[in-house]
Amino acid sequence: MCHNGEVHLPDGLLRPAVFAPLLAGGAVAVGWAARASRRMGEDRAPLMGILGAFVFAAQLVNVPVGVGTSGHFLGTVLLTVLLGWAPAALTMTAVLLLQALVLQDGGLTALGANVVNMAVAPALLATLLCRLASSRRSLIVTAGVAAWLSVLVTAALLGFELWLSGTAALGPALAALLLVHVPIGGIEALVTVLVLRFLQALRPDLVRVHGTEA
Secondary structure, three states, rough: OEOOOOOOOOOOOOOOHHHHHHHHHHHHHHHHEEEHHHOOOOHHHHHHHHHHHHHHHHHHHHEEEEOOEEEEOHHHHHHHHHHOOHHHHHHHHHHHHHHHHHHHOOOOOOHHHHHHHHHHHHHHHHHHHOOOOOOOOHHHHHHHHHHHHHHHHHHHHHHHHHHHOOOOOHHHHHHHHHHHHHHHHHHHHHHHHHHHHHHHHHHHHHOOOOOOOO
16 A cells, blocks of 8 residues: 555564464455355446456556655545445455565465455445445545545554554554555545546446445
8 A cells, every 4th residue: 555654565564363364354254245246236247357457557556645655546445336345345355366466565474464454344434434425426525535534444454463463563553554644545535536526427327326235
């Protein structure tokens, strides 16, 4: 997610006692998402590949946010609004796996943590928030808020995982990670809102209220 306060976890930062349960939990969550995705309409299935490719490419672009730090697009909330939480979690998991295998961005032992932090948790957060929307306009605004919060939730989860691994003290880790990711979350929210507004104008059928249901 960012450099100098990395949120996209590489191998070696988490102890086996931390990354092993996260691998197991991530696998269970992905299996749950795969089962829930069977209810997704056939018209949305091709979008998983298209949007997955978009997120993969978008994450290659790093944007400086100051003090030697840069951030990149996460995209889970955008995927959730357009696909539903379960296909979104599956698509993001595929992106994370491809990044780990091809780009060495993230690691295989850290894959469970990255899936939980960057795929499952943001997708569920977006689902809970976006179900409150009553119109397409309010959905886009809510998605922007969810996108900003998703970045902070991801950073907070990482802070707890580093603390559990004895890599960092909890208070300083949370403070540093959250401070860095406030502007990164702003970038995430802006990109999410702009893409959804563009799709609403071009393909309004893709931006549906309660479209996060799965």
